[in-house]
Amino acid sequence: DAKTTQPPSMDCAEGRAANLPCNHSTISGNEYVYWYRQIHSQGPQYIIHGLKNNETNEMASLIITEDRKSSTLILPHATLRDTAVYYCIVITGGGNKLTFGTGTQLKVEL
Amino acid sequence: DAGITQSPRHKVTETGTPVTLRCHQTENHRYMYWYRQDPGHGLRLIHYSYGVKDTDKGEVSDGYSVSRSKTEDFLLTLESATSSQTSVYFCAISGAIAGAFSGELFFGEGSRLTVL
Numbered sequence: 001d002a003k004t005t006q007p008p009s010m011d012c013a014e015g016r017a018a019n020l021p022c023n024h025s026t027i028s029g030n031e032y033v034y035w036y037r038q039i040h041s042q043g044p045q046y047i048i049h050g051l052k053n054n055e056t057n058e059m060a061s062l063i064i065t066e067d068r069k070s071s072t073l074i075l076p077h078a079t080l081r082d083t084a085v086y087y088c089i090v091i092t093g094g095g096n097k098l099t100f101g102t103g104t105q106l107k108v109e110l
Numbered sequence: 111d112a113g114i115t116q117s118p119r120h121k122v123t124e125t126g127t128p129v130t131l132r133c134h135q136t137e138n139h140r141y142m143y144w145y146r147q148d149p150g151h152g153l154r155l156i157h158y159s160y161g162v163k164d165t166d167k168g169e170v171s172d173g174y175s176v177s178r179s180k181t182e183d184f185l186l187t188l189e190s191a192t193s194s195q196t197s198v199y200f201c202a203i204s205g206a207i208a209g210a211f212s213g214e215l216f217f218g219e220g221s222r223l224t225v226l
Binding site for chain 2: 032034036038041043044045046049061087091095096097098099100101102103
């Protein structure tokens with residue numbers, strides 16, 4: 001599975017959009033991008049995933065660049081409860097496990 | 111919330127003693143996983159299972175064994191616990207879509223193990 005690179009930390013003002021970047025420059029055509037988050041001491045929570053098209057659900061939007069070498073997770077109106085570590089993971093279609101990196105610590109402040 | 115429970119949630123034991131952590135699911139999901147989480151290392155995969163009696167090693171499997179004799183239970187055993195195995199252990203489950211791994215994991219609440 002392709003390696004991902006994320007900034008270790010980011011800050012965001014409450015009510016503003018949080019844009020979390022992820023670089024996956026070695027991604028191959030059959031690899032998916034998944035995002036999870038982990039709120040302090042809890043188990044990680046699935047957010048969203050995509051292959052090449054942009055995706056949106058009730059939690060977030062995922063924007064994948066046309067060359068698929070990077071993606072951005074967007075939380076449109078961040079709240080204090082969105083403070084968490086966000087993980088970007090790339091897995092092969094047909095794979096059966098997820099490898100978590102160290103993620104981005106997002107801090108949402110008043 | 112996915113029906114997944116871990117037991118025990120907290121355990122303190124001594125070096126050299128055997129320890130078994132249990133993960134129980136009520137979702138009839140095919141895939142089950144054991145991760146450990148330590149400061150500075152994030153989540154690391156220990157072992158996983160893709161069916162009853164079908165298991166495979168993850169990135170940090172040394173010192174651990176697993177068993178899955180039925181769909182709902184996945185046991186993680188430390189045959190002889192060491193202080194380096196002090197950690198928070200998370201179990202996760204995942205279903206399949208058209209027989210394939212869905213990628214969407216549901217995690218338990220974690221089991222905090224301290225080895226003295």
